[in-house]
Amino acid sequence: MTDNPETTIAREAAPETRVESRREPDGYAAVLTHVQRDAPERLACARALAQRFGAALIGVGAEAIPPLAAGPATGMVQAQWIAAGSQAAEENMRAAREMFETACAGLQAGGEWQASLDLPVEVMTRASRAADLIVASAPDGAANRYRDARPSDLALATGRPVLVAPLGEKVLSAQRVVLAWRDTREARRAMVDALPFFRRAEAVLVLEVGGPRLEDAHRRCADVASALQRHGVRAEPSAVAASRRTEGEEILTQSWAFGADLIVAGAYGHSRLGETIFGGVTRALLSQHALFVLLSH
Amino acid sequence: MSWRTLALDLSPSGHSAGILQATDLLADRFDATVLALAALRPVNSVASDGYTAGELIALEREKLTDQLNETQAAFWAQVVPGSPHREWRGCVGFEPPASWIAREARGADVIIAAPPAGGILRGASQVNLADLVMAAGRPVLIAPAEGRALALATAVVAWKDTPETRRALSDSLPLLRACERVLVVTIAPRSGQEAAHAEISQIGDWLARYGVASELQVERAHGDDANRLATIIADMDADVIVAGAYGRSRMREWILGGVTCDFLLNPDRCVLVSH
Known part of the structure; x- marks a missing residue:
């Protein structure tokens, strides 16, 4: 089994390769985030990641004017409502843009601003076609879809990995990372999407909270770990038996014990009547506020 | 990578x-x-x-x-x-x-x-x-048994802004970087030409960040998009097609790069699909 990323790099820089493809991007080329004046931590996190990966930072300013609640509203009231709403939204977006421009100063691959008076999740979805990683965080308090892009909605709508930052000013080191494994499409996606993080980590734990046959879980984790090793990742397999805790709690407990600050997992869920319904593990990972979570769907 | x-x-x-x-x-x-x-x-x-x-x-x-x-x-x-x-x-x-x-x-x-x-x-x-x-x-x-063999010469990306196509594009980066020539083609109605141009040039920029030089092409929809796409692919003599895929009713109908087509039932060259 070859375990040497340098071999590939040498091959790809071989003379038959075109000049343009000689650059070897080893990570995310563009990091996207929704910039809001009351969420400076999110922007700081996205900026730090763009810096780490040498990626461009794409900032999105987006806010929609909520419709006036149904009632005996006259056309005049509607017009005033929209005028007042768009003025407030534009003011917020102007502040966000200033924040973004300050953040972009000194950024190696530069920044790009996109703004639109539309639902944040929709603007983010459009912008994400040219991005590799989305940085999101839960809004402080209840989410309002006209102002906020919820991490869970982004994970489902964009087809891109979404890094969910915990509340507060936490800095992601991603030196020790846990891959929450399950033999599902979503986990297989997450494994590939997180490779740039994995390759820079000092240790990656491939963790499966075992079902009835632990030796099968062991074999699966070992299989995944050796595939990651071929990508130059320091990965180790770990299958643990199901305990009295739920799977989500077990993953969090094991991650703490491993000293990880990032959990990579599949986002299990679907959208139903505009509401996102999530599986138990995904909910558990989204409702804790200590660790970073990278979700792929 | x-x-x-x-x-x-x-x-x-x-x-x-x-x-x-x-x-x-x-x-x-x-x-x-x-x-x-x-x-x-x-x-x-x-x-x-x-x-x-x-x-x-x-x-x-x-x-x-x-x-x-x-x-x-x-x-x-x-x-x-x-x-x-x-x-x-x-x-x-x-x-x-x-x-x-x-x-x-x-x-x-x-x-x-x-x-x-x-x-x-x-x-x-x-x-x-x-x-x-x-x-x-x-x-x-x-990879079909007969037809054009994979040569890493010319790749055609059938672009349509869906999560599946985005996936296909990120998934195929190692392949695209190995190919000599990459064409990204999208089919859009007459009224959507300008938006399609903007969208596809964003894709070209994104590919360039990864060191992939690409040619971009916006085609006008004429009704028979599948045939149009097939013609472009044949004219380019592409040896691999990259597309997002939805499958319906067990391979009887595929949506590939936004158009329903039966390429995959009987392809004459390699097709890389993601869902």
Whole structure:
């Protein structure tokens, strides 16, 4: 089994390769985030990641004017409502843009601003076609879809990995990372999407909270770990038996014990009547506020 | 990043020429490990009234086991001594073959498979390609036994802004970086030409960040988009097509790059699809 990323790099820089493809991007080329004046931590996190990966930072300013609640509203009231709403939204977006421009100063691959008076999740979805990683965080308090892009909605709508930052000013080191494994499409996606993080980590734990046959879980984790090793990742397999805790709690407990600050997992869920319904593990990972979570769907 | 592990689906016997050619080329190019997989399921267990004699199933299992052993022997016979790490995993069982292949390919960066060879019953005993694409969470490179061989010369990306196409594009980066020429083509109605140009140039910029120089083309929709796309691909003499895929009703209808088409039922060159 070859375990040497340098071999590939040498091959790809071989003379038959075109000049343009000689650059070897080893990570995310563009990091996207929704910039809001009351969420400076999110922007700081996205900026730090763009810096780490040498990626461009794409900032999105987006806010929609909520419709006036149904009632005996006259056309005049509607017009005033929209005028007042768009003025407030534009003011917020102007502040966000200033924040973004300050953040972009000194950024190696530069920044790009996109703004639109539309639902944040929709603007983010459009912008994400040219991005590799989305940085999101839960809004402080209840989410309002006209102002906020919820991490869970982004994970489902964009087809891109979404890094969910915990509340507060936490800095992601991603030196020790846990891959929450399950033999599902979503986990297989997450494994590939997180490779740039994995390759820079000092240790990656491939963790499966075992079902009835632990030796099968062991074999699966070992299989995944050796595939990651071929990508130059320091990965180790770990299958643990199901305990009295739920799977989500077990993953969090094991991650703490491993000293990880990032959990990579599949986002299990679907959208139903505009509401996102999530599986138990995904909910558990989204409702804790200590660790970073990278979700792929 | 590059492709370090290639999984092959060798379940359909006798259709593997394209798979093996593509695998050799990619394994050599990326210095990758090759994982050969084959899964077969007794048809009688699926297409019976529930009262099929156990003896019949046992007989069929035996036959399929023989077939699997032959496939395994043929795989090892064509491995050049000294080539990169190779591994074989086979299975005769009652699990749907597509889900077995998807699971065992958990460590693969890409799965290389043959286009489906007709017949509904055959489909039941072997891997259903649409199911594999849906379940894998990996790109699937469909390599036909006949037609244009994979050459890493010209790739055509059938662009349509859906999560599947975005996936296909990120998934195919190692492949696109290895190709000499990359064309991104999108088909848009007359009223959407300007937006399509803006969108596709964003894609060109994104590819450029990864060191992929691409040519961009916006085509006007005329109704028969599938044929238009097929013509462009043929004119370019592309050896690989990249597209997002939705599969519906078991491969009878595919949405590829935004157009319904039957490319995948009978492709004349390699197609890389993601879901």
